[in-house]
Amino acid sequence: MMPSRDTSLDNLLDLHGQVLVIDAAGYWVRFVVHQVPVTAQKPHGLDYSMTMHAPDGTRLVGFDNAHQVEGKRRAEHDHKHRLRTVKPYAYRDAPSLVADFWSEVEAVMREKGVWL
Template sequence: MADEAMQRLLDYDRRRYWLANGWSIRFRVVEVPVTTGRPHGIKYAFTLHDVDRTRLLGFDNAHGLPRVQAYDHRPRFRRTAELVAYNWRGADELICDFFAAVEAACRMEGVPFEFEAADVELEPEDDDGTEEPV
């Protein structure tokens, strides 16, 4: 059974937010058995996409990457093949760290970190829409 923070994280699954400049933020997170590769008991991918759905940034845990010591990682902004270890500190911290990285990416591009609407869009359950499986 997930604690409160982990449940908040799991509740982000399938959410998509739109930024005012047309970029989108997508969340995929599901509960899985605890393993060496997924010690937190979740499989997740939080991604930032530009207007043509190109992945700009992401936080996720390893999914078939050879010789990866750090299971939680984040590709560099606009260089998604360059992985940087992510230091998992907790479910709430993951959400905050991701939004902070998105805000920093917006600053780097000179675009406002503003959401198009307060409403959240839920993606269909059968549409994963990510480059990597979650």
């Protein structure tokens, strides 16, 4: 019997290229997700950037592994941006990544008083 395909990973990959307006005020999110060969820097085989932006384009939230984090030796690794802070992110699986991203988006929207 063939192992079943990870549909949660397919769902994450299907988000690639999506830009969604999430509020009437103009806040929006963007998803860039590619499957790549497994490496030490990307052991889960993904190159991703999931971001939330204010109406003026300012990034407020971001989860990615696509660039070097200032002051870190390892060139690329999973991390999250929240307003002006950057912290490591412990990637577990595709559904957790999406859920963690949306939780952070919701928290920032509530802090800004956009969502109650």
